[in-house]
Amino acid sequence: MVKKVVLAYSGGVDTSVCIPFLKNEYGIENVIAFAADLGQGDELDAIRDKALLAGASESLVGDLIQPFIKDFAFQAIRANALYEGRYPLSTALARPLIAKHLVDVARKLGADAVAHGCTGKGNDQVRFDLAIATLAPDLKVLTPAREWGMSREETIAYGEKYGISAPVSKKSPYSIDLNLLGRSVEAGPLEDPFVCPPEEVFDITSSIEEAPDQPEDILIGFEEGNPVSINGVSLDPVELMRKANLIAGIHGFGRIDMIENRVVGIKSREIYETPGLLLLIRAHQELESLTLPVDVIRTKQMLEIKWAELVYQGLWFSALKDAIDGFFDRTQNDVNGFVKIRLFKGNATIIGRKSNTSLYVSNMSTYGSDDNFKHNAAEGFIYIWGLPNRLWAMRKKQKNK
Incomplete structure (x- = not known):
């Protein structure tokens, strides 16, 4: 029986509704909200308060900006990381960091489980579940948004019963991270x-x-x-x-x-x-x-x-x-x-x-008078380099006679 859970909290519809849902449908007395400060601005005070209004027993905010950039973003830069050649993983890089601190908070506070508000269609559920399973395989992972079966409209209505205002409207229907x-x-x-x-x-x-x-x-x-x-x-x-x-x-x-x-x-x-x-x-x-x-x-x-x-x-x-x-x-x-x-x-x-460790050597690359490239070496190189191709062509020619 889970008595205390640490919820990865963003302040959005799904994670906000997770708080009363975990308490009322799962029967968990102690729901602790954990929000990560990843440099998203000054909205975190409001997010902390919103979690408490939704029924969280505690609402914590972790300052993760420095490790997010130094240990995650800089690794991605060194890796020239572009998913499908275009997306530089700005959202994906945050998830293992949040998962690590979610586990750390759970250990520190003696929680029986951790939870997140990811739906069954998204990538983040995979990122959180796999990271937590690797870091703390003994911790139970609760995923109410993947299990409650409510539509978006029903989720908003459920939250409104517990005083949770929906940030998404017909005027602004976007989901933003x-x-x-x-x-x-x-x-x-x-x-x-x-x-x-x-x-x-x-x-x-x-x-x-x-x-x-x-x-x-x-x-x-x-x-x-x-x-x-x-x-x-x-x-x-x-x-x-x-x-x-x-x-x-x-x-x-x-x-x-x-x-x-x-x-x-x-x-x-x-x-x-x-x-x-x-x-x-x-x-x-x-x-x-x-x-x-x-x-x-x-x-x-x-x-x-x-x-x-x-x-x-x-x-x-x-x-x-x-x-x-x-x-x-x-x-x-x-x-x-x-x-x-x-x-x-x-x-x-x-x-x-420019670089003091450059492999660009000007007197080898230049076409000017200080050119030190051995031009006469090219003929032998080309002969050896093209030999397999010539042998293949000769065999093909003989076969077609």
Whole structure:
């Protein structure tokens, strides 16, 4: 019999309704709400109060901003992580961190179980369940929103019986997730993949029309694969992410509109705003092109696809991801230097790069008078390189006689 449960709480409809539902339908006396501060702004005081009004015995907020950027976002940057080549995992990266602290709170307070408000159609249920099962297989995981069988309208009505106001209205029908890495928006008119997203769904990026009419060049510095400065000013991870978001967002960079393949097998239309994270990944990719050997780059590119899939699919705490992390860590020792990017009207164009660990050797690449490349070595190289192809062609020709 569960007597005390720690609920991952966001302040939305489902997690708010989970509180009276756990108390009244599951018979749990002590429901503790845990909200994670991931840099989403000053709404957390209201979220804390809302949980108490909904019937939570305690309402806790954990400041997770620093580890979120340093230990999760920066890993994604070093991995050039783009799910399906486009989505930089701004929401997915938060879930294993929340799950870890959910477990920690449960252990500290002696809870019998943890709970979340994810539905049966989303990705987050997978991410939470797998993370918790890995970190604390003995803890029971309660998933009321996956089990109560209520429609959206019925869920809202259930909550209203216990004084829970619904944040979603006919005027604003969107489901929004926000943290320091960006915003994800879905539902409402966006469920028609042919409908152009109305400007009202965007909040942290300018439209092309409203973006500045003059370009802005910025310089991003890296040390061992981690971004450390913008325009020559050293910044801590959180300050740097905020600065990157601001600069890129002003110029309308970082909007993504995609059809995404969810873990549960369905496709969904997602709108993302990830200006800073996408900008830093692009800069990091460019610096790697200057500092890593070609075979390392090509091997890493294959592993980057798998890394992004693992994180998206909820396998942050997995043996394969841990092994890939080890490879990535080794590759980043020489990823040091600066990348210059021009921001203009939704675009981020690389216009320069330099590094003291660069593999670009000017007197080997130049066509000028100081060229040291051994041109006469090319003939023998080409002969050996093309030999298997010539032998294959000769055999094919003989066979066709």
